[in-house]
Amino acid sequence: MISLDVVNKEVRILLTYEEPVGGKPRIMITGTADLSHHLIEGVFDLVDRLARMERCSHQSSEWRKK
16 A cells, blocks of 8 residues: 655645555545645646656656646
């Protein structure tokens, strides 16, 4: 199980990733923020960090609109 937590004065996000033996991987994300775009940016940052930890070659910049 991997838990990533981002906290600053505008955003608090907890991402939990678990891959039980013999089961399917699950990701749970909970968050609160003053502004929705801060929350979304924080989620993208956490997912990118998780992808690097799991050596996944895909990053959010590949599918995010610019």
